[in-house]
Amino acid sequence: MSTFHDDLELDEALDELDPLRHLMQQDDDNDEPKSLIPKQLPSVRDETLHLSFSASPQLPIEIALAVDASPGCGGIAWPAGEILSCYLTKRGPEFLHGRTILELGSGTGLVGLVAAKLQLRQPSATHSTPNVWITDQAPLLDIMRRNVHLNDLDNAVAVAELNWGIPLPPSLPIPDLILAADCVYFEPAFPLLVETLCDLVDAGVGEKSTEILFCYKKRRKADKRFFGMLGKAFTWTEVTDDPNKEIYNREAITLLRLFRPAASGTVNTSERLAGLRQLMAQEEHNIQAFVVPSEDQHSSEYLAHCDERRAFISGFSGSAGCAVVTPKDAFLFTDGRYFLQAEKQLDKNWTLMKQGLPDVPTWQEFLSKNLDPSTQIGIDATLISASNADSINEALESKGSTLVPIEKNLVDAVWSDRPPRPQNPVIHLDEKHSGQSPSHKIRALREELSKKKHQAFVVNMLDEVAWLFNLRGSDIDYNPVFFAYAVVTLDSVNLFVEKAQLSQDSLKYLGDDINIRPYDTFFDYLKQLPSVLTLDEEKKVLIGNTASLAVAHALGKVSVVDARRADVLMQTHQDKFDIGPSPIADLKAIKNATELEGFRQSHIRDGAALARYFAWLEEELNKGTEINESQGADKLEAFRSGLRDYQEGPGMACRFRVNLSNSSV
Secondary structure: OOOOOOHHHHHHHHHHHHHHHHEEEOOOOOOOOOEOOOOOOOOOEEEEEEEEEEOOOOOOEEEEEEEEEOOOHHHHHHHHHHHHHHHHHOOOOHOOOOOEEEEEOOOOOOOOHHHHHHHHOOOOOOOOOOOOEEEEHHHHHHHHHHHHOOOEEEEEEEEEEOOOOOOOOOOOOOOOHHHHEEOOHHHEEEEEEEHHHHHHHHHHOOOOOOOEEEEEOOOOHHHHHHHHHHHOOOOOEEOOOOHHHHHHHHEEEEEEEEEEOOOOOOOHHHHHHHHHHHHOOOOOOOOOEEEEEOOOOOOOOOOHHHHOHHHHHHHHOOOEEEEEEOOOOOOEEEHHHHHHHHHHHOOOEEEEEEOOOOOOOHHHHHHOOOOOOOOOOEEEEOOOHHHEEEEHHHHOOOOEEEEEOOOOOOOHHHHHOOOOOOOOOEEOHHHHHHHHOOOHHHHHHHHHHHHOOOOEEEEOHHHHHHHHHHHEEEOOEEEEOHHHHEEEOOOOOOEEHHHHHEHHHHHHHOOOOOEEEEEEHHHHHHHHHHHHHHOOOOOEEEEOOOOEHHHHOOOOOOOOHHHHHHHOOOOOOOEEEEEOOOHHHHHHHOOOHHHHHHHHHHHHHHEEEOOOOOOOHHHHHOOOOOOHHHHHHHHHHHHHHHOOOEEEEOOOOOOOOOEEEOOOO
């Protein structure tokens, strides 16, 4: 009888016998393992491959690659390395221009060689100084040096020994870009790899922002132990701008972009602030202050990395706060939870405003009480609620100051390596889990609108969109949501989301009555909505209390600046929408019978997993085993993952867990 409690323990026991067994795959027709790349057998000795990556049909990237398995499995080329090489090639030389690049676990050095050749495509590029470093353990250095020479890159690529988990050699540069492909294969090295990634990123804190591209092939259940360790130090999103993504995803290969949350280190923001102030002074903006709130365009508490503007411009990574930048000063407002963190992270350019202490204003009060009269105060209109903007403008009126909506966020313009907006897969929940279909929920919403004679409701909160359509996503870490808006009228439903994110099953589930429109067309749609619905004082659109100023402007609200220029009253053209509580929030709060039963069953199943965990923990402690917190958490996760209806969130970008019998967001 087996003594293994689950498949994960069996996996680990087999790995101890053969650490490299998972680098092989089984042929469907027989039990003999075969190589992932058939032309490279594990016994290959001293052969040369010729690979081509098409940056353009006229100028492909040609690589001569020596492969030799005698120093270990790193001496041959693996799929993730080819995928990452293809991605770099498709991004082109501009993506790598001027960047110091370091490849981890290079093996043959394939990815670094491709990066170097791309850099040399730049007109100003020379062979004089290496900008690319390929690294691995000592047994693989010779084959890397050989490949550098084969491709005439001796002056462009440096080869260096780097053993994970030990202090970084002083000769290594601080990289702008870290490349890692097929580094997840030997479990004892998992914590060492994470430690080295942390060291490389932390070495650049205050000097540069380091990007990490991490490509791996999922081969076994134990791989998730690595991501459990990685998640304690990094967050990540799946790369979505690769046209080959759908193809290699089917082969269990994933390309991720890793992010290291700011620790206690201070970031030098001088260059960022200088760039922002230069934009503020331009004639097209002409503003004397710029406000950078924490929220995104959906008023989300938790953000995708592309929306962490306040963290980028200030260096302060706490979840709550607001930055105000003037031509000479920069102020960071936050509450008592973050005083110590902010003091450590803010550099000399910033003044910490400790909200809640005596005589310290809120950022809203600061604009009217501390800034000079007649100040033009810029803000991204998508990042402040319409109601909050009205309150601020009322306070500013006595000083002749104005809140100026900025169409394109100025922080984005100085954030050169800003991550792209995630577009991760979206799944649907059947009624057996949610208890109600989208059509049932939409009908209930329309009943609420009719009671108050509203003609439409604009859904701007991500959790409300997810609830209304029984959809779940992973565009924001730890949150089962996706980027979308919705507009529900009395006779139509429009969902603004990237259609590519929806599977065919999800599209079929939504049916023909729900119009799918591109996410970026939302505001254009709102601008024509008042005329389509023939709105007047009796027939209005309802927007929620959290709806942005940009939503109000799209529906016809006149900005303070335009109103003063035209010498019109502020009430003009503002009668086409009402601001009030979201009816979806109330509908979502009342759980139906299926959801209530889902809560009960979830607790029962999770209680069983906890009972197994406590039994295991008692046995281990009685044996004298030392268990740290991380090991305990991983074991509990392993017990939970074996439960019925347990499901990982779609996409590795989000490490949330959805229990399908509990459909609440």
